[in-house]
Amino acid sequence: xxxxxxxxxxxxxxxxxxxxxxxxxxxxxxxxxxxxxxxxxxxxxxxxxxxxxxxxxxxxxxxxxxxxxxxxxxxxxxxxxxxxxxxxxxxxxxxxxxxxxxxxxxxxxxxxxxxxxxxxxxxxxxxxxxxxxxxxxxxxxxxxxxxxxxxxxxxxxxxxxxxxxxxxxxxxxxxxxxxxxxxxxxxxxxxxxxxxxxxxxxxxxxxxxxxxxxxxxxxxxxxxxxxxxxxxxxxxxxxxxxxxxxxxxxxxxxxxxxxxxxxxxxxxxxxxxxxxxxxxxxxxxxxxxxxxxxxxxxxxxxxxxxxxxxxxxxxxxxxxxxxxxxxxxxxxxxxxxxxxxxxxxxxxxxxxxxxxxxxxxxxxxxxxxxxxxxxxxxxxxxxxxxxxxxxxxxxxxxxxxxxxxxxxxxxxxx
Amino acid sequence: xxxxxxxxxxxxxxxxxxxxxxxxxxxxxxxxxxxxxxxxxxxxxxxxxxxxxxxxxxxxxxxxxxxxxxxxxxxxxxxxxxxxxxxxxxxxxxxxxxxxxxxxxxxxxxxxxxxxxxxxxxxxxxxxxxxxxxxxxxxxxxxxxxxxxxxxxxxxxxxxxxxxxxxxxxxxxxxxxxxxxxxxxxxxxxxxxxxxxxxxxxxxxxxxxxxxxxxxxxxxxxxxxxxxxxxxxxxxxxxxxxxxxxxxxxxxxxxxxxxxxxxxxxxxxxxxxxxxxxxxxxxxxxxxxxxxxxxxxxxxxx
Numbered sequence: 185x186x187x188x189x190x191x192x193x194x195x196x197x198x199x200x201x202x203x204x205x206x207x208x209x210x211x212x213x214x215x216x217x218x219x220x221x222x223x224x225x226x227x228x229x230x231x232x233x234x235x236x237x238x239x240x241x242x243x244x245x246x247x248x249x250x251x252x253x254x255x256x257x258x259x260x261x262x263x264x265x266x267x268x269x270x271x272x273x274x275x276x277x278x279x280x281x282x283x284x285x286x287x288x289x290x291x292x293x294x295x296x297x298x299x300x301x302x303x304x305x306x307x308x309x310x311x312x313x314x315x316x317x318x319x320x321x322x323x324x325x326x327x328x329x330x331x332x333x334x335x336x337x338x339x340x341x342x343x344x345x346x347x348x349x350x351x352x353x354x355x356x357x358x359x360x361x362x363x364x365x366x367x368x369x370x371x372x373x374x375x376x377x378x379x380x381x382x383x384x385x386x387x388x389x390x391x392x393x394x395x396x397x398x399x400x401x402x403x404x405x406x407x408x409x410x411x412x413x414x415x416x417x418x419x420x421x422x423x424x425x426x427x428x429x430x431x432x433x434x435x436x437x438x439x440x441x442x443x444x445x446x447x448x449x450x451x452x453x454x455x456x457x458x459x460x461x462x463x464x465x466x467x468x469x470x471x472x473x474x475x476x477x478x479x480x481x482x483x484x485x486x487x488x489x490x491x492x493x494x495x496x497x498x499x500x501x502x503x504x505x506x507x508x509x510x511x512x513x514x515x516x517x518x519x520x521x522x523x524x525x526x527x528x529x530x531x532x533x534x535x536x537x538x539x540x541x542x543x544x545x546x547x548x549x550x551x552x553x554x555x556x557x558x559x560x561x562x563x564x565x566x567x568x569x570x571x572x573x574x575x576x577x578x579x580x581x582x583x584x585x586x587x588x589x590x591x592x593x594x595x596x597x598x
Numbered sequence: 599x600x601x602x603x604x605x606x607x608x609x610x611x612x613x614x615x616x617x618x619x620x621x622x623x624x625x626x627x628x629x630x631x632x633x634x635x636x637x638x639x640x641x642x643x644x645x646x647x648x649x650x651x652x653x654x655x656x657x658x659x660x661x662x663x664x665x666x667x668x669x670x671x672x673x674x675x676x677x678x679x680x681x682x683x684x685x686x687x688x689x690x691x692x693x694x695x696x697x698x699x700x701x702x703x704x705x706x707x708x709x710x711x712x713x714x715x716x717x718x719x720x721x722x723x724x725x726x727x728x729x730x731x732x733x734x735x736x737x738x739x740x741x742x743x744x745x746x747x748x749x750x751x752x753x754x755x756x757x758x759x760x761x762x763x764x765x766x767x768x769x770x771x772x773x774x775x776x777x778x779x780x781x782x783x784x785x786x787x788x789x790x791x792x793x794x795x796x797x798x799x800x801x802x803x804x805x806x807x808x809x810x811x812x813x814x815x816x817x818x819x820x821x822x823x824x825x826x827x828x829x830x831x832x833x834x835x836x837x838x839x840x841x842x843x844x845x846x847x848x849x850x851x852x853x854x855x856x857x858x859x860x861x862x863x864x865x866x867x868x869x870x871x872x873x874x875x876x877x878x879x880x881x882x883x884x885x886x887x888x889x890x891x892x893x894x895x896x897x898x899x900x
Contacts, residue, residue: 419828423846469841476841520798520828522844524808525821531868533816533856542816543865545733545752553865555875555886556606 187344187451188498189490191333191507196353199320199330202249202271203241207503209332210241210249213347216334216500217253220345223338225256230343232258233374235366238293239265239302247271248300249318250283254290255366255375255397261290262397264377266313266364267302273318274325275358282318285364285379285393286310311393313381316360317351327353333479333507335365335451335490343368344449346490348479352512356464358386363479363488367449370526372396376446378426380454382483392454392486394426396446420455420489423524424448447526451491457519458484467516476521477513489521602852604737604875604886611731611753616685617659620649623736623749623764624661630738630747634766637740640668641775643766646680646704655727660684661764664697664704665775669794671700677794677801678702680711681777683763685725690761692721692779694792696801714792715827718803721788723761723781726753733863735875737884744768744850748884750877752862758784760862762878765791770821770848772796778804778824780878786859789880791824791847798842803827807881809855818868818883822853854883 194200194209201209214237221235239252250267270282288308298304317328330351337344346365364379377395425445448454453476465481467489474493481487492508507513533541543550545557552558607622609615624645631643646662653659665679678697683690695711702711713719734751746767753759761782769776778791787805795802804824810817824847854874856866861876866883868874871890874883 419826471843517838517841519841520826520844521841522826522828523846525823525846525848527819527821529818529820529854531818531870531872533818533858533866533868541867541869542861543867545863545865550865553867554863555604555865555873557608 186339187335187337187493187496188500189333189335189492189496189507190498190500190504191331191510192503192505193510194330194332196320196327196329199317199328199351201268201315201318201330202244202247204244208241209330209349210251213332213334214240214242214251216336216347216504217251217345220336220338224343227338227340227343229340229373230256232256235375238263238290243297243301245297245301248302250302252302253366255377257374257397263288263290263293263305264366264395265302266362266379267300268315268318269300270314270318272322273315274322275316275328275354281312282314283312283362284310285313285381287377287395311379311381311391313362313379313391314360315349315351315362316358316386320353325354329353331507331510331512333490334504335492337451341368341370342450344451346449346452346479348488348490350465350479350512352466357384359465359481360384360386361465361479361481365449365452369396369446369449372446378448378452380480380486380488382480382487383485384481384483394446418455418457418459418518419520419522420453420457420487421522421524422448422450422453422491423526424454425527445527445530452479453489453491453521454486456484457482457487466513467519468513469516469519469521475508477507478516601741602737602739604735604884607734607736609732609734611729613729615732616725617649617651617653619732619734619751620659620661620685620763621651624648626736626738627661627747627749627764630740633740634745634747637742638745638768638775640773642666643775644704647682656687658684658686660690663764663766663777665766665777666702667774667794669772669774669796672799673700675701678704678711679775679777679792679794679801681764681779681790681792683779688725688727690723690725690763690781692763692781692788692790694718694777694779694790694803696792696794714801714803718790718792718805718827721781721783721785721790721805723783723788724758725782726759730754730759735863735877739850739852741850741852743773744770744852746850746852748877750862753782758782758879760879762789762880762882765877765882767849767853769793770850771845776824776847776849780880780882782879784859784879786880789878793824793847795826795844795847797845800842802844802847804847807855809881810857812857812859814857816856816858818854818856818866818874820854821851822849822855822882823847824849849882852885853877854885856881856883 225234234256236254252265255262268283273282288305292305292307294304320328333348335346344367348363350361351359379393467478469476479488543553644664660683663681667677669677680695682693698712730753738747749764750762762780765778776793780789791804793802808823864876866874873887
């Protein structure tokens with residue numbers, strides 16, 4: 185099957201992130217990821233970029249719980265992890281980071297049982313986040329349960345694996361939901377990653393973490409999200425470009441065209457829901473052609489929703505089940521979902537002397553390039569459309585070019 | 599009339615030029631609207647108020663443009679888009695709106711219309727009465743499905759003297775007209791646009807183009823998309839309005855977005871062979887020359 189969405193519910197009293205039980209959330213997430221990895225690794229297009237599991241809940245030896253996944257690469261694979269480091273994080277009493285979302289090159293990894301069983305890295309980066317609840321068998325958290333949702337697509341070219349962990353019960357304001365997706369973006373061969381930990385009034389480490397792994401390192405994605413999303417507080421968008429996975433070389437004028445844009449995975453809508461919309465974190469909007477369900481939380485930085493078109497189902501066996509039949513997600517309102525259109529063409533306006541692209545019209549150089557003003561300055565050059573318009577061929581190459589054919593030829597394009 | 603035209607109507611700037619420029623532009627606009635109405639017969643464009651050639655420096659002078667769409671309002675009447683662009687003294691004011699009376703019968707005042715969104719209201723900029731050279735361009739296209747008319751000028755190099763007083767273009771998604779303008783202003787979101795979103799069934803207003811941050815490398819992005827402002831609007835001012843689903847507002851392929859602003863009437867020659875003219879001070883570019891038929895490998899996510 186291609187796109188599928190399914191989930192499991194871990195009821196209050198049994199919800200326990202800090203557990204190796206095969207039926208508990210950690211190992212169920214591990215199993216779902218392994219199944220996805222097996223399928224996509226079998227695709228010829230992923231032969232050089234296989235996914236694998238480095239660590240899972242099964243490897244936990246102390247107070248760390250989570251996963252480390254490897255993103256394949258022909259020369260230099262990389263690791264991503266989401267690992268909690270508190271055994272007692274419970275709702276309002278939890279005032280500091282209780283989890284880390286990190287990344288590193290696989291070559292910096294020491295495959296030991298240190299760090300709670302998860303091994304250590306000589307060079308890594310991390311982002312603080314947290315879970316509001318990790319164990320509902322503890323006093324004060326017995327009313328908390330959790331839902332693990334998986335959305336996945338194994339279609340070649342649009343591979344997508346997204347998990348969202350949503351706790352529920354008790355004071356709805358205290359929950360901290362997490363969402364992480366690995367995916368292929370058009371034009372890229374390797375894996376991209378987006379992790380969204382919505383920032384809320386009670387959530388101190390909310391953030392959106394974007395990664396594209398370009399071979400030697402992770403590129404932090406400079407985000408066009410800010411300009412894509414109107415800051416009115418209740419707008420979510422799909423189809424936006426998140427940025428380029430290697431940002432550093434472009435200002436040097438080395439590329440005519442930027443590297444492929446990393447795009448937001450098609451089913452995800454990201455935006456700001458701070459002023460209106462779902463009251464907590466289980467919003468749902470039902471339409472004739474599908475259902476939108478909230479994976480994140482009310483947040484200005486950033487909420488995330490998942491589009492589930494009508495007819496989408498899954499082939500997972502029990503206890504996996506359809507997410508749409510759950511009662512936790514309540515019909516919501518007041519939000520705006522905007523289907524965007526990814527850019528179809530981007531070109532850089534480079535600026536070094538040999539790559540003049542920008543001709544200000546107030547300069548003689550610029551005026552000479554202008555389709556109408558240029559010929560006025562230099563009638564012999566032919567120029568473009570002239571005063572008769574006809575813009576489709578305006579600014580064309582000069583007919584009787586006055587450009588010298590020998591001697592100093594700089595600057596080009598004159 | 600060729601399908602695409604670009605005319606230079608620059609002035610040397612020895613006099614107060616706005617009335618004479620706008621009257622000249624209006625002549626082209628009347629011809630284009632006649633052709634556009636014949637070609638896009640499901641919608642009707644109308645010049646409700648034309649520039650007054652006898653305007654003094656203190657008289658309002660400019661346009662009120664109305665577009666009656668085939669789209670119906672929730673009240674079952676044709677939706678009417680309105681754009682007012684008037685210079686009074688040194689204040690050039692842009693006012694986007696929609697017809698609010700049912701049915702809309704046209705009214706040369708503000709009573710018959712309202713803003714398209716809560717924060718897509720009027721936008722103003724300064725026109726200099728000091729004689730200054732005026733670079734100005736008028737362009738239009740009657741390419742089916744991609745029709746547009748645009749008027750832009752630059753009084754000097756700074757963004758506070760660059761404007762796009764008029765843009766009428768077909769939305770590439772809905773086929774509706776988009777009425778837009780940007781005043782001479784350094785404010786990044788001073789642009790104003792109004793259209794009608796078929797999917798959400800309500801007006802769509804915008805204050806800026808979707809473009810990369812100014813801290814990103816300078817790049818030209820296509821298609822040119824207007825960021826929809828989704829603030830409260832009177833049809834849905836009641837609490838608990840339903841969630842809305844929107845399609846994007848996309849300008850015709852002759853337009854692109856650039857993430858720098860002081861670009862009015864700058865000229866861009868790109869590696870793919872395409873050439874672009876800066877329009878106004880809010881990052882809009884107009885294509886002058888097509889890309890080569892065999893461009894280098896595209897970089898965009900295609």
